[in-house]
Amino acid sequence: MxxxxxxxxxxxxxxxxxxxVLGFAVEAAGDEVALTxxxxxxxxxxxxxxxxxxxxxxxxxxxxxxxxxxxxxxxLLEDLRPGFGFDVRVRKGIALGSGMGGSAASAVAALVAANxxxxxxxxxxxxxxxxxxxxxxxxxxxxxxxxxxxxxxxLTLIVSTDPLRCVRLPVPRGLLAVLVHPHVRVDxxxxxxxxxxxxxxxxxxxxxxxxxxxxxxxxxxxxxxxxACLEDVLIEPQRAALIPGFxxxxxxxxxxxxxxxxxxxxxxxxxxxxxxxETAERARAAMVEVFRAxxxxxxxxxxxxxxxxxxxxxx
Amino acid sequence: MxxxxxxxxxxxxxxxxxxxVLGFAVEAAGDEVALTxxxxxxxxxxxxxxxxxxxxxxxxxxxxxxxxxxxxxxxLLEDLRPGFGFDVRVRKGIALGSGMGGSAASAVAALVAANxxxxxxxxxxxxxxxxxxxxxxxxxxxxxxxxxxxxxxxLTLIVSTDPLRCVRLPVPRGLLAVLVHPHVRVDxxxxxxxxxxxxxxxxxxxxxxxxxxxxxxxxxxxxxxxxACLEDVLIEPQRAALIPGFxxxxxxxxxxxxxxxxxxxxxxxxxxxxxxxETAERARAAMVEVFRAxxxxxxxxxxxxxxxxxxxxxx
Numbered sequence: 001m002x003x004x005x006x007x008x009x010x011x012x013x014x015x016x017x018x019x020x021v022l023g024f025a026v027e028a029a030g031d032e033v034a035l036t037x038x039x040x041x042x043x044x045x046x047x048x049x050x051x052x053x054x055x056x057x058x059x060x061x062x063x064x065x066x067x068x069x070x071x072x073x074x075x076l077l078e079d080l081r082p083g084f085g086f087d088v089r090v091r092k093g094i095a096l097g098s099g100m101g102g103s104a105a106s107a108v109a110a111l112v113a114a115n116x117x118x119x120x121x122x123x124x125x126x127x128x129x130x131x132x133x134x135x136x137x138x139x140x141x142x143x144x145x146x147x148x149x150x151x152x153x154x155l156t157l158i159v160s161t162d163p164l165r166c167v168r169l170p171v172p173r174g175l176l177a178v179l180v181h182p183h184v185r186v187d188x189x190x191x192x193x194x195x196x197x198x199x200x201x202x203x204x205x206x207x208x209x210x211x212x213x214x215x216x217x218x219x220x221x222x223x224x225x226x227x228a229c230l231e232d233v234l235i236e237p238q239r240a241a242l243i244p245g246f247x248x249x250x251x252x253x254x255x256x257x258x259x260x261x262x263x264x265x266x267x268x269x270x271x272x273x274x275x276x277x278e279t280a281e282r283a284r285a286a287m288v289e290v291f292r293a294x295x296x297x298x299x300x301x302x303x304x305x306x307x308x309x310x311x312x313x314x315x
Numbered sequence: 316m317x318x319x320x321x322x323x324x325x326x327x328x329x330x331x332x333x334x335x336v337l338g339f340a341v342e343a344a345g346d347e348v349a350l351t352x353x354x355x356x357x358x359x360x361x362x363x364x365x366x367x368x369x370x371x372x373x374x375x376x377x378x379x380x381x382x383x384x385x386x387x388x389x390x391l392l393e394d395l396r397p398g399f400g401f402d403v404r405v406r407k408g409i410a411l412g413s414g415m416g417g418s419a420a421s422a423v424a425a426l427v428a429a430n431x432x433x434x435x436x437x438x439x440x441x442x443x444x445x446x447x448x449x450x451x452x453x454x455x456x457x458x459x460x461x462x463x464x465x466x467x468x469x470l471t472l473i474v475s476t477d478p479l480r481c482v483r484l485p486v487p488r489g490l491l492a493v494l495v496h497p498h499v500r501v502d503x504x505x506x507x508x509x510x511x512x513x514x515x516x517x518x519x520x521x522x523x524x525x526x527x528x529x530x531x532x533x534x535x536x537x538x539x540x541x542x543a544c545l546e547d548v549l550i551e552p553q554r555a556a557l558i559p560g561f562x563x564x565x566x567x568x569x570x571x572x573x574x575x576x577x578x579x580x581x582x583x584x585x586x587x588x589x590x591x592x593e594t595a596e597r598a599r600a601a602m603v604e605v606f607r608a609x610x611x612x613x614x615x616x617x618x619x620x621x622x623x624x625x626x627x628x629x630x
Contacts, residue, residue, distance in 0.1 A: 021524040159528035160521070165543055167531045198513040204549070206475070208523035209336040213474035215527045216482045219534040228480055234519070 004116045005034035008109035008311035009153070010094045011101035012177060012271045013145035016232040016262035017210040023101070023145035023265075024155040025310055026177055028302035031102060032091040032314065033069050033109035037117060041077045042085040043070045052300075054095040054183060064088075069106035071137045072130035073114055082118060095300070098181045099265035101146035105311075107134035108150045112311040124151060124310075128164065146265065153310025155218065171306045172221040176280040178253065178272040179264060182291045183298035186242050191266035194238050207234045223259060223275045230260020230273065243268045245294025252286035261287075277303070319431045320349035323424035323626035324468070325409045326416035327492060327586045328460035331547040331577035332525040338416070338460035338580075339470040340625055341492055343617035346417060347406040347629065348384050348424035352432060356392045357400040358385045367410040367615075369498060374411055379403075384421035386452045387445035388429055397433060410615070413496045414580035416461035420626075422449035423465045427626040439625075442466060443479060461580065468625025470533065486621045487536045491595040493568065493587040494579060497606045498613035501557050506581035509553050522549045538574060538590045545575020545588065558583045560609025567601035576602075592618070 009030040013023035038044070043064040048055075064070035069090045077085060088110060094102035111127040128151055132142040148166045149156040159165040199207075210229040217225035240246040243263065253261035253272035257279040261272035270287060274280035280303045291299045324345040328338035353359070358379040363370075379385035384405045392400060403425060409417035426442040443466055447457040463481045464471040474480040514522075525544040532540035555561040558578065568576035568587040572594040576587035585602060589595035595618045606614045 018523075018527070020520045021527065157524065157527050157531060159524050159531075159540065159543060165528075165540075167528060167535075167540065169531060195516060197516055199516055199519050201510060201512055201514055204514050204519045204523070205335045207519070208333075208526050209472065209474050211523050211527045212333065212336065212472050212530045213480075213482060215530040216472060216474075216484060216534075219531075220482075225474065225480075225482065228474060 002117060003034065003036040004113045004313055005032055005315040006109045006113035006116070006311055007032050007314045008105040008112065008150045009307045010105055011146045011149045012179065013101060013265040014235065014263065016230045016236070016260055017207055017214055018145070018157070019235045020143045020145055021158045022211070023149040024177070025149040025153045025307035026179055026302065026304040027307040028179060028304035029093050029100065031093050031105040031109050033106060033113050034089040034315070035110065035113045035117060036087040038085045038087050040085050041081060041083065043073045043077065044087050045070055045090070046087045047089040049091045051091055051093045052095040055092055059096055060090070060092070066137060068103040068134045068137055069110040071134040072107045072111050075133050076111065076114055076130050080118065086114060095181060097185050099186065099263065099267045099269040100179065100181065101150055101265060104131060104135055104146035105150050107131040108147055108311045112313060116313045127151060149310070151311050153307050155306060157215065169215060169218045172218060172223060172226070174275050175306060176274050176277060177304050177306060178258065178274060178280050178284045178287065179269060179302045179304065180249070180284065180287045180291065181269040181300040182244070182296040184244060184268050184296060186266060186268045191239055191242055194242065195235065196238065199234055203233050207232070226273070227259040230262065232262050236262050239263055239267060243270065244296055245290055246270065248294065249287050249290045252290045253283045256283040256286045258283040317432060318349060318351040319428045319628055320347055320630040321424045321428035321431070321626055322347050322629045323420040323427065323465045324622045325420055326461045326464045327494065328416060328580040329550065329578065331545045331551070331575055332522055332529055333460070333472070334550045335458040335460055336473045337526070338464040339492070340464040340468045340622035341494055341617065341619040342622040343494060343619035344408050344415065346408050346420040346424050348421060348428050349404040349630070350425065350428045350432065351402040353400045353402050355400050356396060356398065358388050358392065359402050360385055360405070361402045362404040364406045366406055366408045369410040370407055375405070381452060383418040383449045383452055384425040386449040387422045387426050390448050391426065391429055391445050395433065401429060410496060412500050414501065414578065414582045414584040415494065415496065416465055416580060419446060419450055419461035420465050422446040423462055423626045427628060431628045439466060464625070466626050468622050470621060472530065484530060484533045486623070487533060487538065487541070489590050490621060491589050491592060492619050492621060493573065493589060493595050493599045493602065494584060494617045494619065495564070495599065495602045495606065496584040496615040497559065497611040499559060499583050499611060501581060501583045506554055506557055509557065510550065511553065514549055518548050522547070541588070542574040545577065547577050551577050554578055554582060558585065559611055560605055561585065563609065564602050564605045567605045568598045571598040571601045573598040
């Protein structure tokens, strides 16, 4: 009986100014998916376990066609017809609906594990399309800004989706991410629904210049430029109200010396970036404190390097 | 009688995907401004001469408060009170209303010449604000995407205007610009007026990803990525109709092997980028031919490296 397990990291997408096109992987948390080969080309969800202590019973579907860990597997089997199927065990290390890319991580971990069991494994790049099919089930749309960094690691720019084209950006040495997850539920679909379908041309200009500046800052190891660029004038103002205390949490991070802070993905998690550990820890403590003062009882937090490695086989 | 003259290069702004935030200087053409010190802190336009053969008599105001070469000088004198003024001779090497950054070049050349005559010259960076004051007269708004590259040279990203923050981007080795100026008049104000004040969020996402990808392509010397990124989904479709034959001119450039082609600034000039001289010359010939076939009698064209140097004192 052959089996394999893979880990895929949590991700921060959008990164303030890269709505739907930028994301990075964090070392701090991730999902694990273990597969056991079965006869017949079908997929069965055997177990979903929860390492976060936040998952309500039945919150993740055991129907393989509705589970983000398995939708990609089903498509992979359809395309490759390897003559076997999978029993799937998912271990969620990323809380559901946290804005930390949990659905992408489950999909990616499952595909990386499956790939390692193929006679002729695909290049990692080829797995991304399968992960995106799974994301469509989770989010109603597929934006590779979680799946791509979870799969490849690092800071990833999605240049285009059709054709799919990603660029790995260099991560300035010493960059640290603070990630804070207040236990309040924001549905990705809701947080998309609040967005106006049009943006003022002037805001497009400001935001795209900052995104471009952020890319230059990464190549130039320029933390002060990064600080100037991590300001979302477009999306954050529309979503901030969904997160209790967001404005004060962000202010606390900046006051603590963070280079910038904004919503992780569609929230409610909030991330900050810092260029030294002391600042990162100070920002983390301040952000957690403000969330607690805003009435959020449970708050998880991490300080993490950007994960350079991405998803990997662990067993 | 002390005097100085400076040259400032023509510029291609927008560069397909960097509306109002990206521009590069070309070696091919530029404006010259010669200054002679006078007593009293006033500015006089003594002569405007035309090296392009396109300037209608009286098209450039001799009123120093309305002339882009002198507005910045007036402000400089107000701020520094050097105890002298300037007689100004402008030699236009950039056709008026060509979309090649002529007003910015005149302003920049005048300021660089004036700066060289100061007892304590300012750093080049300090001249930009004065050039922008002049741009406001020419365009009704000040977008530093012409003035900054004309002053500093190279490919310049304007990260923000308040505070003013520019980043010089690396230019991939071997990159060549083709610049084609059809002698039809497009007023910058008209070409702004056609722009819708809002853009679809999806177009913002596509365009900003391409701008960010273009920045990454410059750092990585990645011409194929550059090719994928030089597609303006936002501004070009709205302005193309102002330029006779634009769609066919662009298609001809791409067919000739150019990495991309779009409108230079607000037009009517069209630029293309190529990664070798043969392709650039082929694109230039094809673009000129299509403009002629579209009924444009007079067409100027250049193949040029990106000017690394920017504005400089020449006498």
